[in-house]
Amino acid sequence: MITLLRLSVLIALCIVSLATEFRHFEKAHKDPQVKRYEPTWDSLDTRPLPKWYDEAKFGIFIHWGVFSVPSYVDEWFWNYWKGPNPNAKVVKYMKDNYPPDFTYGDFASQFKAELYDPDYWADLIQESGAKYVVLTTKHHEGFTNWGSKHSWNWNAVDVGPHKDLVGMLANSIRNRTDVHFGVYHSLFEWFNPLYLKDDTNNFTTREFVVDKTMPELYELVNNYKPDVIWSDGANGPDSYWQAPEFIAWLYNDSPVKDTIVVNDRWSLTTSCKHGDFWNCADRYHPSSVQNHKWENCMTIDKYSWGFRREAVIADYLTMHEILQTMISTVAYGGNLLMNMGPCHDGTIMGIFQERLKQTGAWMKVNGQAIYGTAPWDKAQNDTVNPSVWYTTKDGSVYALFVEWPADNVLVLGAPTPSSSASKVTMLGVQQSLTFGPGKPTGIRVTLPSLNTKQMPCEWAWTLKLDGFQ
Incomplete structure (x- = not known):
């Protein structure tokens, strides 16, 4: 009788909970005060920019993946080696240093992140004065830095680190800082057979989008609840990627609908046209106030987003250069997203640590002239x-x-x-x-x-x- 009574109570509680959720859902769909966005750019472009993003002004970008193992030339290493337009420098490097049967996939087992300390990363980002961070969750190589169900055996839980790199940093950021957590995600993948098939079909088929890219994005949002989705690699027409449907869900029904911001890289035709903020090109820096919120994504290393071992000190921006870029960016109404590239083992080179700490020290004195300002x-x-x-x-x-x-x-x-x-x-x-x-x-x-x-x-x-x- 006690068991049956408990069961009855549990059933009753579940019914009450479901009824409450239904009332919230029904209210959101019927209440004329709650705006619903349609899956069209005309509708999505009417959404107001969440206030936190414009006030933040400064974020940290992190490029980290399997490319961090060879850490040579830049994060496009695989494409330079095996892509349609090989880079002679990379081809020679592989020929001189690896056996003929070595594949790019073999680098994944060396991406162990054995010295990865997400608490230290979070503390360093907080100390830099940044108000948001954007972590690479998947670059064009297709390797996911979380255990994605849609990237079997090509993710950080199945191979290499055997850790949820994304979740670990998300938890540290939220537990130790007031920084907003964001994710970078590449829509396409250089050598994914499903993508190559759709490309061959002139993007009239969408097998890659339906089975890979969009499921990953929904997974990222539901698992990690980011405040920024920084999309990239949008080869292919707008009709192929079906991004408006995903963004409408983000704005209407996702767990981050009130705080999420997205950029403009959702197809070949959306750059500098659609999205909460625009970063029309890498290191985008107009010299006048724009009629839409924009972001200057740039790198401390002048030539690469990922860490590269051959860099010399002259390859890194000085603090004078960094601050001049930040100040001029904010003066024209933009945000600065400054990138660093960790090593494959999870350590952060001293030059990156120094630049972040120096920026934070400067912000402690001058931050009131940056945060929450307007042109x-x-x-x-x-x-x-x-x-x-x-x-x-x-x-x-x-x-x-x-x-x-x-x-x-x-x-x-x-x-x-x-x-x-x-x-x-x-x-x-x-x-x-x-x-x-x-x-x-x-x-x-x-x-x-x-x-x-x-x-x-x-x-x-x-x-x-x-x-x-």
Whole structure:
């Protein structure tokens, strides 16, 4: 009788739960206040951008996969070796260092990630000042960094690490930081037979999309609940990928429908046209304010997204270059997504760690001129001083400059004081600064005389202008 009673209670609870879920579902579909997006770009493009993404301004990109084992030339290593247009340098490297019967698949067993510490990764990302991270879950090689049911024996649980690399980082990010977790996913795969078959059929068949790509995307969202889906590798027409159907589900019914943002790389025809934010090309950096949210995805290594062992110090961006890129990107309304490439064993090279830590130290002083700001409508790059860019927030204007003038006088052509109460301060310095009129317009600001220990930061500085127009 006790068992039957318990069973009856469980059944009753299940019925109540199902009824509640149905009421929520019914309300979402009938409530005129809850907008439903249709699987068309015209409808999807009306969705407002979630506020967190525009305010974040800065994220970290991570390229990691089987390509991290050869770690030579860049992440397109397999395609350079066996693709339709071989790279002679890569072909020679394989011939000189591996037996004739060695395959790219053999690299997977060496991708062990034995020193992978997702807690350290999460702490480093938090320290960098980034507000979101985008982890490569699958590159064009097709290897999934989680145990995907749709990538049998070509995933990080079945082969190599025998770990859920995606889930481990997602958990560490959420448990240790306030950073938003995002995923990179390549729609196509260079050598997948299903994709090659659809390509041969001029994309009139969709076996690869139905059986591989879209199931993976639904799996990623349901398993890891990312706030960013960074799609890539969208060879093939819009009609082939059926992305609008997936994105409509994301916006309407997915577990991340209120926070998710997607980029524009969903087919050959969507780039710079559709998506919550646009990264029209790698290192996209327009020199004017755009009419749509955009992102500059760039690399610390000037020549590669994945780690490469042959890189020399001159191949990495300096902090001066990184901050100039960040400041100018944010001034024009963009976000900066800065990439690093870990080693195959899960370690992060010192140069990447240093750049992230240095960026974070700079953000601690100057972050208020970056996070949550908007482009200044009067000027984004100064009218007479090309080393100065502007942002604005809460009525203040921020002038960020990357060259300290030799005479300690910074000339600004754009700002005009609006009253006798107008004030200029430097972030990280206590006292107000003196300023006077510029010629023919603007102002001349006398910067403080500081020794190296008194400088608020090393590479770029920020003036806060209150009472200026």
